[in-house]
Amino acid sequence: xxxxxxxxxxxxxxxxxxxxxxxxxxxxxxxxxxxxxxxxxxxxxxxxxxxxxxxxxxxxxxxxxxxxxxxxxxxxxxxxxxxxxxxxxxxxxxxxxxxxxxxxxxxxxxxxxxxxxxxxxxxxxxxxxxxxxx
Amino acid sequence: xxxxxxxxxxxxxxxxxxxxxxxxxxxxxxxxxxxxxxxxxxxxxxxxxxxxxxxxxxxxxxxxxxxxxxxxxxxxxxxxxxxxxxxxxxxxxxxxxxxxxxxxxxxxxxxxxxxxxxxxxxxxxxxxxxxxxxxxxxxxxxxxxxxxxxxxxxxxxxxxxxxxxxxxxxxxxxxxxxxxxxxxxxxxxxxxxxxxxxxxxxxxxxxxxxxxxxxxxxxxxxxxxxxxxxxxxxxxxxxxxxxxxxxxxxxxxxxxxxxxxxxxxxxxxxxxxxxxxxxxxxxxxxxxxxxxxxxxxxxxxxxxxxxxxxxxxxxxxxxxxxxxxxxxxxxxxxxxxxxxxxxxxxxxxxxxxxxxxxxxxxxxxxxxxxxxxxxxxxxxxxxxxxxxxxxxxxxxxxxxxxxxxxxxxxxxxxxxxxxxxxxxxxxxxxxxxxxxxxxxxxxxxxxxxxxxxxxxxxxxxxxxxxxxxxxxxxxxxxxxxxxxxxxxxxxxxxxxxxx
Numbered sequence: 001x002x003x004x005x006x007x008x009x010x011x012x013x014x015x016x017x018x019x020x021x022x023x024x025x026x027x028x029x030x031x032x033x034x035x036x037x038x039x040x041x042x043x044x045x046x047x048x049x050x051x052x053x054x055x056x057x058x059x060x061x062x063x064x065x066x067x068x069x070x071x072x073x074x075x076x077x078x079x080x081x082x083x084x085x086x087x088x089x090x091x092x093x094x095x096x097x098x099x100x101x102x103x104x105x106x107x108x109x110x111x112x113x114x115x116x117x118x119x120x121x122x123x124x125x126x127x128x129x130x131x132x133x134x
Numbered sequence: 135x136x137x138x139x140x141x142x143x144x145x146x147x148x149x150x151x152x153x154x155x156x157x158x159x160x161x162x163x164x165x166x167x168x169x170x171x172x173x174x175x176x177x178x179x180x181x182x183x184x185x186x187x188x189x190x191x192x193x194x195x196x197x198x199x200x201x202x203x204x205x206x207x208x209x210x211x212x213x214x215x216x217x218x219x220x221x222x223x224x225x226x227x228x229x230x231x232x233x234x235x236x237x238x239x240x241x242x243x244x245x246x247x248x249x250x251x252x253x254x255x256x257x258x259x260x261x262x263x264x265x266x267x268x269x270x271x272x273x274x275x276x277x278x279x280x281x282x283x284x285x286x287x288x289x290x291x292x293x294x295x296x297x298x299x300x301x302x303x304x305x306x307x308x309x310x311x312x313x314x315x316x317x318x319x320x321x322x323x324x325x326x327x328x329x330x331x332x333x334x335x336x337x338x339x340x341x342x343x344x345x346x347x348x349x350x351x352x353x354x355x356x357x358x359x360x361x362x363x364x365x366x367x368x369x370x371x372x373x374x375x376x377x378x379x380x381x382x383x384x385x386x387x388x389x390x391x392x393x394x395x396x397x398x399x400x401x402x403x404x405x406x407x408x409x410x411x412x413x414x415x416x417x418x419x420x421x422x423x424x425x426x427x428x429x430x431x432x433x434x435x436x437x438x439x440x441x442x443x444x445x446x447x448x449x450x451x452x453x454x455x456x457x458x459x460x461x462x463x464x465x466x467x468x469x470x471x472x473x474x475x476x477x478x479x480x481x482x483x484x485x486x487x488x489x490x491x492x493x494x495x496x497x498x499x500x501x502x503x504x505x506x507x508x509x510x511x512x513x514x515x516x517x518x519x520x521x522x523x524x525x526x527x528x529x530x531x532x533x534x535x536x537x538x539x540x541x542x543x544x545x546x547x548x549x550x551x552x553x554x555x556x557x558x559x560x561x562x563x564x565x566x567x568x569x570x571x572x573x574x575x576x577x578x579x580x581x582x583x584x585x586x587x588x589x590x591x592x593x594x595x596x597x598x599x600x601x602x603x604x605x606x607x608x609x610x611x612x613x614x615x616x617x618x619x620x621x622x623x624x625x626x627x628x629x630x631x632x633x
Contacts, residue, residue, distance in 0.1 A: 033311070037304040061358040068357045068531070069556055072350070075535060076548045084536075091535075092528050099357055099524035113529055117536055127540040 067098045084122070084129035088114035137263050144491030148499055153193050153492065160197035161500045164204020165507055167221070169212050169515045173530060174221045175205035177349035179466045180341050181533055184540045191474035192492040198470055199493065200500050202463050203255060203446045206406065207504045210247040210439050211512060214240055216519065223406035223442035226414045230427065230434030237430050239380075241373035246384045246432055247439040248508045254392035254440035255501035258447020261396045262454065263494055266483065269455035273480035276604070278587035281458075283605040285581045287612030288402040288452075288460050293570050302566045310571035313338045314578025340469055340575055342538040342550040344462055347568045349534045350555025353527045355562060374509060376432070384436035387417050391440030398441070399448020402460035404569055406442045406449075413441035447497070454490060455480060458577070462569055465576040 075091045093110030097103055121127040147153060167178040179201050186194035205221050212220030214231035227247065234243040276284075293303035316338050376384070391413040398409035417437040418424045427434050450467075452458050457479035459465040471478050476486060483490045508515075538551040561568050 033308055037301065037308045040301050040304070064357045065354050065559070068354055069552075072531070072535070072552045072555065076545065076552055079539075079548070080545065088532055088536075092532055095357075095528045095531065096525065099528065101522075101524065109525060109528075113532055117532060121536050121540055127536070128543055129536070129539065 064099060068095055071095050080130055085114050085118050088117060137267065140267075140487065140491045141263065141495060143487060144493070144495030145498075147192060147488050147492030148196065148495035152190070153196055153496060154499070156189070156193045156197040157200050157496045157500050158503060160200020161204035161207075161504050161507065164201040164206075165208035165504065165515060166518060167201065168205035168208020168210075168224075169220050169518055170208075170526065171212055171216075171218045171220055173352060173526075174348055175202050176344060176462045176466065177352060177530075177534075178205070179463060180344040180349060181530075181537050183341055183466060183470055184537055186470055187473055191471055191476050191486075192489045194470045194474065195467060195489060195493045196496040196500075198467055199450070199497065202467075203443060203497070203500065204504055206439075206442045206446055207248060207251050207508045208515065209442075210251070210435075211244060211508065211515060212519065214243045214247065214435070215516060222404075223410055223445075224439075225407070226410040226438040227435055229414070230429070230431045233428065233430030234432065234435065238373075239430065239432075242376035242380050242432065243435050244512055245374050245376050245509060246380065246388075246436050248505055250384065250388040250391060250436045250440035251443040251508075252501050252505045253388050254395055254443040255447060255504070256498065257392040258396050258399075258444045259494055259497045259501070261444075262447055262450050262497070265400070265451045266455040266490075269451060270480040270483050273456050276456075276480070277602075278584040278591060279602050279605045280608065281456075282581060282584040282588050283608040283612075284456065284458060285577045285584065287608050288458065289570070289574060289577055289581075290612045292402040292460060292573055303570045306566065306568060306571040307574045310574025311578040311581075313343075313571075314575050315582070338550060338575065339541060339547060340465060340572070341541055342547040343554045343575060344466060344572060345534045345538055346551045346554025346556075347558035347561070347572065348462065349530060350551060351558030351562060351568075353531050353534075354555065354559040356523060356527045374512075380432050383432050386420075387413075387433045387437035388440045390416060390420070391437040392444045394437075395441030395444025396448040397444075399445035400451055402452075402573075404567070405445040405461060409441040409445035410438035413437040453478060454482065454493075457482070458580070460573060462572040465573060468576065 071091055071094050075087050079087045089110045091110075092113050093106045096106035096109055101109070118129065122129045148157065163178055163182065164175060167173045167175055179198050182198065182201065186197060189197070206223050209220035209222075209224035210227050210231065212218055213224040213228035214235055217228055217232040217235075219225045219228055231243045231247070234240060289307055293300055293307055394413050394416060395405075395409040398412055399405040414427075414434060414437060417431075417433045418427050421427065421431070421433060423431075446463075449461055449464050452460055453464040453467060457468070457477065459468045468478055471489075476482060476489065534551060534555075535548065538547045539545075541547050558568055
């Protein structure tokens, strides 16, 4: 809990400092409010510290979440280079595999969904999805 | 245009084949995401928002709103049959709904829930017609100071009502407001907090944030739980009919739930969820046998199910008449209108009657469609629950990714999506409601603009700003709601200490 509050604190402080006069009038108000709230939250977090319990997950669920997040990040990273169809296929196949499908099903659904969504968005809705080098 | 003429005109718009089709797709998708636990209406609306950019604004509004109220119908099905809420507005329904299933009265519970939703939806639309036109007439006199007070007051109320600690809610509001200041300043066109990025000059887009917080985050929660087999009670068509006794007992709860729900919807806050809790409490208080609640009382299904539909209708009122959204769902609807260059607000009803009245009429039609979809066809939707959850979850992720990219073909939106997905997941784990952040992100820029305009008007005097009668009244109301309950508790505590 406290960590989350600290994170918001850290994120919010530079906002106050960077605010420019004129256009910065309102951001300064927001920053002051943010800092006040963050201080309030920190003190209340300290006060309730004894009963604040860390949220622990078992290894298996944690691994599923981490892998999904990693896959999401990887998708965003490689999309520009390998193109949408390949990235979508790999993304769906990998996530499905780790969430519990067999490899064959995962690959099949991956291929179908990549082709299907590419057809829908790129061909019908005219979204310029990156095609990749091939 | 009077309400009757307006409505007639609205039907002529809503009955256009395109709009009928949009309405059908909306309520169908709404029912589906309502039935499926884990995927809520807000995420689905964000997902489908890009696809509405090519539509007429009325069509876009009709479809997206259809998802919102459609989900309220679908959610009850899962609550009643599986003992898992299909979406947050149906949490209360499972208390008595699932108990009725165990007693073999699942069909009756489903019918009452659908009929109650239908009745409340219809009452709600009448409410929108009257309240929105009336409020719009009043709101024409509003200047920037009043708008500033309304947005500020709304945000304060929202933080008070989201449940959980108010400090957490304020942290979320602060974060949302800060995010809202990123990008080009609306008055002087100065770039703020963009760190030199051209893409950030446009600001942080609401849609990837919502997709992240309500789409990706929900899927991460599902991923954590892994594959769960759901046990589903099947319902036969002839079991759907409630007994006359059950009908009689449900009539008043439905009527009360509709009114309670609509009123709750008008107040900023998580109306659909909150209204169900209020309705449940009301029914329990009114009942001669309150101790039987939780053991399969039909009243406990009828009241809340009517209430959540009434609330979705009520939530439309501030959006349509003031142009101010007080919930993530209506924020998306606002986004859909703004994309088309519409300025939702008091003038929209008279300037773009086809949008307002077409939308109102479509809600009548949508509610009829939903009644048909959810009663005879309930078993079709229940089979959706047999789909493997993880496959569905993965496909939702992929749709979020493509959807976020297609908004403005920008890689930045993808990162916003992923970052807020993880952030939203963390918030769920910490039991912090992200709604205040989302609403603050939308209202922040409005507040800034109206505040600065208002200060120009009053030549920088904050006193003049607050002293305008309307604006003072609004702020006082909000302050009362914010400080009232703790004060009352404090006084009561003192009295107890003395006595």
